[in-house]
Amino acid sequence: MLSLHLKRALQDIRQNRLLNAVTISTIALSILIVSAAFLFFLNTTDMLEAWRRGIRIMVYLESDLDKAQRHAIETRIRKLYGVQAARFIPKETALEQLRAQMQRQSAILDGLDQNPLPDAFEVQMIPTASTWEKAEELARSLEAVAGVSDVEYGQRWVERFVTLFNLFRLTSYAMGGLFFIASVFIVGNTVRLILYSRRQEVEIMRLVGATERFILAPFYFQSMIQGALGGVCGLVALFIMFMLIQSKIQAVSVTGLVNLRFLSPGLLLTVVTASTLVGWLGCHLSLKQYLKV
Amino acid sequence: MSDSNARAAIIRLFHVYRQYHAKNALTDLTLDIYRNEFLFVTGPSGAGKTTLLKLLYRGEKVSEGQVLVDGINISRLPRNRIHLLRRKFGIVFQDYKLIPTRSVYENVALVLEAGGRNARYVRKKTSSVLRTVGMENRLSAYPPALSGGEQQRVAVARAVVGDPTIILADEPTGSLDAKSASLIMGLLKAFHTRGATVVVATHDRALIRSIPARVIYLNEGQIAAAPTI
Numbered sequence: 001m002l003s004l005h006l007k008r009a010l011q012d013i014r015q016n017r018l019l020n021a022v023t024i025s026t027i028a029l030s031i032l033i034v035s036a037a038f039l040f041f042l043n044t045t046d047m048l049e050a051w052r053r054g055i056r057i058m059v060y061l062e063s064d065l066d067k068a069q070r071h072a073i074e075t076r077i078r079k080l081y082g083v084q085a086a087r088f089i090p091k092e093t094a095l096e097q098l099r100a101q102m103q104r105q106s107a108i109l110d111g112l113d114q115n116p117l118p119d120a121f122e123v124q125m126i127p128t129a130s131t132w133e134k135a136e137e138l139a140r141s142l143e144a145v146a147g148v149s150d151v152e153y154g155q156r157w158v159e160r161f162v163t164l165f166n167l168f169r170l171t172s173y174a175m176g177g178l179f180f181i182a183s184v185f186i187v188g189n190t191v192r193l194i195l196y197s198r199r200q201e202v203e204i205m206r207l208v209g210a211t212e213r214f215i216l217a218p219f220y221f222q223s224m225i226q227g228a229l230g231g232v233c234g235l236v237a238l239f240i241m242f243m244l245i246q247s248k249i250q251a252v253s254v255t256g257l258v259n260l261r262f263l264s265p266g267l268l269l270t271v272v273t274a275s276t277l278v279g280w281l282g283c284h285l286s287l288k289q290y291l292k293v
Numbered sequence: 294m295s296d297s298n299a300r301a302a303i304i305r306l307f308h309v310y311r312q313y314h315a316k317n318a319l320t321d322l323t324l325d326i327y328r329n330e331f332l333f334v335t336g337p338s339g340a341g342k343t344t345l346l347k348l349l350y351r352g353e354k355v356s357e358g359q360v361l362v363d364g365i366n367i368s369r370l371p372r373n374r375i376h377l378l379r380r381k382f383g384i385v386f387q388d389y390k391l392i393p394t395r396s397v398y399e400n401v402a403l404v405l406e407a408g409g410r411n412a413r414y415v416r417k418k419t420s421s422v423l424r425t426v427g428m429e430n431r432l433s434a435y436p437p438a439l440s441g442g443e444q445q446r447v448a449v450a451r452a453v454v455g456d457p458t459i460i461l462a463d464e465p466t467g468s469l470d471a472k473s474a475s476l477i478m479g480l481l482k483a484f485h486t487r488g489a490t491v492v493v494a495t496h497d498r499a500l501i502r503s504i505p506a507r508v509i510y511l512n513e514g515q516i517a518a519a520p521t522i
Contacts, residue, residue: 001406001409015394201395204390204392206375206379207352207384207386207390208407208451209376209380209382209407209408210403210407211373211376214406214407
């Protein structure tokens with residue numbers, strides 16, 4: 001019986017190719033937009049989380065400090081609240097690290113007469129104090145230490161970004177909701193149009209003793225196929241876009257620090273299941289209305 | 294009505310009224326149709342023949358009165374049980390009511406598929422019935438490509454494929470030539486011989502004369518004395 005309904009559903013899709021193509025495309029577009037927003041959140045959250053976990057403050061020292069002065073500075077830094085560790089990075093080591101990070105582009109460093117980098121301390125915060133507020137507070141204390149020329153707290157902009165990011169997240173939830181409703185409505189409308197074009201057939205089926213379930217099952221199958229296909233098409237489009245963006249980022253990224261990831265197989269399955277359910281829901285609401293008439 | 298007749302009746306109508314926009318299509322109709330009976334319902338156009346048939350399979354509801362099929366008052370039948378009633382019937386419609394987007398085979402097989410029969414049985418039974426009505430060579434043809442006579446034969450095949458207890462035929466030969474009409478009536482007679490109750494609504498007097506059977510004459514929605522047929 002299941003294969004019979006499935007066969008009927010596929011027959012209907014073939015007979016109403018254009019209508020079904022429009023529906024599948026709309027679902028695909030909705031899935032693409034919502035999944036793209038989700039993928040953006042996923043990767044941005046990853047980055048924010050990585051930054052939050054590893055909040056580091058670089059404390060650059062004035063030049064010409066002797067070993068005793070450096071030691072005194074280190075002692076003062078370690079006594080500040082929120083500091084877990086302070087590692088001294090001589091300017092030679094810093095230059096080597098930079099060379100390693102720049103990989104093929106490191107040749108430009110060969111032309112330097114002298115090392116332009118200062119000695120520095122890399123300050124690691126204790127995890128429980130790893131908040132942007134605490135980091136900022138600590139950075140201010142470090143700046144006040146004698147012998148410190150500069151404190152780089154590179155993630156200062158992150159705080160502002162997080163606020164913007166949260167706003168964008170809320171907007172995307174609303175957008176996702178709207179696309180969900182639109183998809184349900186479009187699937188429902190397709191079912192209504194097909195039902196209308198097949199009303200004579202439905203009537204004949206009722207007259208020969210078919211149950212409502214027997215008559216309506218192919219519509220559910222059809223809508224679920226539309227939902228699943230829409231989901232798959234949307235994800236394929238998203239993957240192509242993702243690959244393009246990733247290759248662009250890799251081309252311009254000097255250090256290779258940006259590691260983007262695509263949706264996991266579990267999430268992909270969830271998206272396809274959700275879009276299949278959108279198909280089912282659109283059909284169900286439409287048929288519920290139809291059966292009331 | 295005697296007790297023995299009451300026991301043998303498969304369909305009973307008690308004081309049935311059917312109104313359309315305050316106009317009676319059937320008025321105070323009381324009628325028994327007996328098991329394995331061949332019955333003609335005749336009368337002029339608009340006499341209520343089609344309405345009567347529709348009331349039997351709950352194509353329409355009575356405005357007043359009761360219709361009992363196999364002892365069940367179908368006026369009170371809930372919507373989700375109507376399919377069970379309709380499976381007792383095989384219906385040949387005046388306008389055939391074949392699904393144009395389905396082949397001859399699919400149109401007939403539909404009844405068995407809807408009844409939940411397995412694929413093997415569906416194949417065997419459908420082919421057998423289509424052979425009986427002489428349509429075995431047009432299995433994959435679509436209704437629009439068939440002649441009126443062929444469409445009616447498919448309609449008869451669909452009506453009988455589920456082995457119904459009652460066959461209703463509404464003007465089954467209305468638009469057919471004499472040869473096709475004779476073939477269709479022969480088929481209905483054959484299924485009657487196998488045990489089905491057959492009710493044929495027609496205004497064709499020649500058709501009525503062709504088979505010895507009880508005749509109900511309807512006029513303006515009421516049973517009336519039949520004019521000489």
